[in-house]
Amino acid sequence: MKMLAVTAGLCLVFVFVWERVDMVRLGYQVERLKHEKVVLERERDELKVKFSALSSPDRIAKVATEKFGMSLPQPGQVVMVQSKTKDSPASVVELRIARNDVLSGRR
Amino acid sequence: MAGSPSRARRYVLLLVMLCGFAVVLFRLVNLQVLQAAELTAKADRQHQKTVSLEGARGTIVDRHGKVLAMNMEVPSVFGIPTALESPAKTARSLSPVLRVRTDELEKKLRQDRSFVWLARKLDPEQGHRLEHMPMEGIGLVMEGRRFYPKGPLLAHVMGFAGMDGEGLEGIERRYEPQLHGEKRVVILQRDAMGRTVFPKGQAEQVPAAGHSLVITIDEVIQYIAEKELEEAVTKARAKSGTVIVLDPQTGAVLALAISPRFDPNAVSSLTADRWRNRALTDTYEPGSTMKALVAAAALEEKVMKPGTMLYGENGRMMIANTVIHDHEKLGWMTFAQVIQKSSNIGAAKTGMALGDQRLYRYLQSFGFGQKTEIDLPGEVGGLVKHPREWGRRSLASISMGQEIGVTPIQMVSAVAALANGGVLMKPYVVSEVRDAQGKPLRQILPQVKRRVVSPETARTVTSILEGVVTDGTGAKAAIPGFRVAGKTGTAQKIDPRTGAYSSTLFVGSFVGFVPADNPRLAMIVVIDEPQGESWGGTVAAPVFRRVGEQVLNYLGVSSDEPVKLALVSNR
Numbered sequence: 001m002k003m004l005a006v007t008a009g010l011c012l013v014f015v016f017v018w019e020r021v022d023m024v025r026l027g028y029q030v031e032r033l034k035h036e037k038v039v040l041e042r043e044r045d046e047l048k049v050k051f052s053a054l055s056s057p058d059r060i061a062k063v064a065t066e067k068f069g070m071s072l073p074q075p076g077q078v079v080m081v082q083s084k085t086k087d088s089p090a091s092v093v094e095l096r097i098a099r100n101d102v103l104s105g106r107r
Numbered sequence: 108m109a110g111s112p113s114r115a116r117r118y119v120l121l122l123v124m125l126c127g128f129a130v131v132l133f134r135l136v137n138l139q140v141l142q143a144a145e146l147t148a149k150a151d152r153q154h155q156k157t158v159s160l161e162g163a164r165g166t167i168v169d170r171h172g173k174v175l176a177m178n179m180e181v182p183s184v185f186g187i188p189t190a191l192e193s194p195a196k197t198a199r200s201l202s203p204v205l206r207v208r209t210d211e212l213e214k215k216l217r218q219d220r221s222f223v224w225l226a227r228k229l230d231p232e233q234g235h236r237l238e239h240m241p242m243e244g245i246g247l248v249m250e251g252r253r254f255y256p257k258g259p260l261l262a263h264v265m266g267f268a269g270m271d272g273e274g275l276e277g278i279e280r281r282y283e284p285q286l287h288g289e290k291r292v293v294i295l296q297r298d299a300m301g302r303t304v305f306p307k308g309q310a311e312q313v314p315a316a317g318h319s320l321v322i323t324i325d326e327v328i329q330y331i332a333e334k335e336l337e338e339a340v341t342k343a344r345a346k347s348g349t350v351i352v353l354d355p356q357t358g359a360v361l362a363l364a365i366s367p368r369f370d371p372n373a374v375s376s377l378t379a380d381r382w383r384n385r386a387l388t389d390t391y392e393p394g395s396t397m398k399a400l401v402a403a404a405a406l407e408e409k410v411m412k413p414g415t416m417l418y419g420e421n422g423r424m425m426i427a428n429t430v431i432h433d434h435e436k437l438g439w440m441t442f443a444q445v446i447q448k449s450s451n452i453g454a455a456k457t458g459m460a461l462g463d464q465r466l467y468r469y470l471q472s473f474g475f476g477q478k479t480e481i482d483l484p485g486e487v488g489g490l491v492k493h494p495r496e497w498g499r500r501s502l503a504s505i506s507m508g509q510e511i512g513v514t515p516i517q518m519v520s521a522v523a524a525l526a527n528g529g530v531l532m533k534p535y536v537v538s539e540v541r542d543a544q545g546k547p548l549r550q551i552l553p554q555v556k557r558r559v560v561s562p563e564t565a566r567t568v569t570s571i572l573e574g575v576v577t578d579g580t581g582a583k584a585a586i587p588g589f590r591v592a593g594k595t596g597t598a599q600k601i602d603p604r605t606g607a608y609s610s611t612l613f614v615g616s617f618v619g620f621v622p623a624d625n626p627r628l629a630m631i632v633v634i635d636e637p638q639g640e641s642w643g644g645t646v647a648a649p650v651f652r653r654v655g656e657q658v659l660n661y662l663g664v665s666s667d668e669p670v671k672l673a674l675v676s677n678r
Binding site for chain 2: 038041042045046048049050051052053055056057058061072073076078079080
């Protein structure tokens with residue numbers, strides 16, 4: 001009976017000590033993961049800023065004109081096509097065409 | 108018998124032991140009771156670390172969610188001069204990374220101090236390079252830095268935040284209470300090696316980030332406005348320029364461009380003159396653009412009709428011992444032609460027909476002489492004198508846009524009221540405030556200030572202003588396929604040396620809206636001190652056309668004219 005009580009007591013002490021040690025270990029782990037999270041968040045923010053800078057209209061226009069030789073459509077080249085329906089006799093259809101391309105036919 | 112020597116030794120030994128225990132007991136009482144508070148505090152200082160944390164500043168995005176300003180954690184570098192062996196060597200190795208002169212760094216590192224800032228809020232790339240360097244006596248601390256990824260785009264509206272993260276100009280300043288993150292001091296536990304442990308409850312200690320703002324401006328429309336304005340200002344060799352694009356139905360600002368531009372990422376070398384938002388802070392005499400509003404007042408008060416005949420006095424009329432000129436000799440003309448030909452004499456006669464009290468009332472009603480209350484800092488109310496302060500010529504002068512100071516935002520708001528059927532809207536820039544998780548907290552809705560003129564009057568003025576573009580001074584504002592309504596203005600500036608109107612310094616402007624029958628855009632273009640040709644119809648109207656046609660195309664607004672297409676098969 002005494003042996004049992006001593007064993008149980010030792011177990012309790014062991015559990016208590018183990019719990020304390022594990023708490024410290026988990027504390028360090030949580031800290032490490034928090035640090036990792038901060039680093040990843042920092043990387044995410046850096047990428048967001050880069051993406052925003054690269055998608056700036058200023059830069060896109062520069063690349064389009066200087067690298068790909070594109071230019072703004074001239075007046076009359078872009079027309080909005082209107083459809084005539086029962087409900088809306090002149091509603092705008094979301095369709096744009098370059099008039100020069102259509103007229104020339106690109107045969 | 109004096110006891111045995113062994114007993115005496117035992118007593119001595121006991122005494123020594125008792126003394127020893129007494130010393131230990133005294134020390135124990137001293138530590139545990141007498142010095143308890145002081146030592147506990149000392150232990151806490153060693154085990155605990157007090158850190159001042161600030162939540163990230165809120166993000167600013169355009170109406171389509173494109174990021175215009177955001178915070179990022181970047182390294183700041185400090186030195187511990189007392190812990191350095193060779194300040195010269197450290198300065199030499201840090202100099203190229205920090206982009207600070209070696210002698211400057213060395214001077215800092217030779218100070219008799221335990222902490223000195225070497226460089227704050229570096230670029231992320233600099234931080235990456237520093238991570239791979241030996242850093243004895245040098246430390247890094249992460250701080251939030253404001254980034255404006257679009258560079259100069261929208262800089263005058265965005266403003267900028269200072270080194271300590273507080274908004275100093277523009278939206279950053281106006282919305283400082285919403286944008287700034289929560290500041291909080293937190294206590295962390297640390298072990299013997301200085302590592303932070305036991306972060307129990309720390310999640311609740313993290314300070315909240317600032318709120319995010321959604322603005323009404325569209326970055327593409329803004330880009331178009333800035334590009335065209337820059338070109339026009341450069342071409343005219345002008346001092347500065349302003350373009351504002353409004354949604355006339357709501358008062359939402361779609362673009363606000365100022366030239367010259369600046370980069371909010373690098374403001375330290377600039378003066379306030381460069382980042383001043385001239386659209387709100389600078390007044391100018393509007394010149395003939397004012398005639399559109401005087402015409403609206405005259406039509407509303409029924410002192411004029413579009414067909415009312417007025418005599419142009421052959422381009423010369425005497426008022427209060429001064430002569431008013433027109434740019435050409437004009438005879439009889441209709442009231443509509445007075446506006447279309449921009450006759451000063453016709454406008455003066457219209458003003459006189461209205462009378463000073465009624466004209467003043469309409470000026471106030473259109474919002475002149477008072478702030479528009481746009482949600483940006485630094486706005487001025489302009490200059491509108493009370494009729495009791497008017498001179499004998501004032502009625503005529505104000506009717507043709509002199510003796511009155513307005514801001515571009517006032518003028519475009521007034522003309523937007525004509526575009527939307529006669530209602531003055533409050534212009535605004537921020538449409539929504541969101542929390543850090545993106546959840547909407549507050550929506551800012553369009554706000555009606557007052558009705559200024561009736562829908563009939565607004566329609567009549569619109570028709571007259573269309574004539575300005577089709578048959579008058581604003582021909583260069585015409586956009587093929589669209590009905591444009593607008594008014595040109597060319598105002599002489601006061602020569603600061605003489606105090607009189609200059610014959611060389613002008614402000615050329617154009618204000619209008621498009622499409623005239625269902626306006627989607629109200630726009631003002633102001634070019635300050637253009638060299639050479641300085642007529643509003645020459646320097647400002649073409650900017651209106653170029654911005655207008657690109658923006659209408661971008662918004663997918665269909666042309667007023669039916670287009671006949673010849674579809675050709677590829678086969």
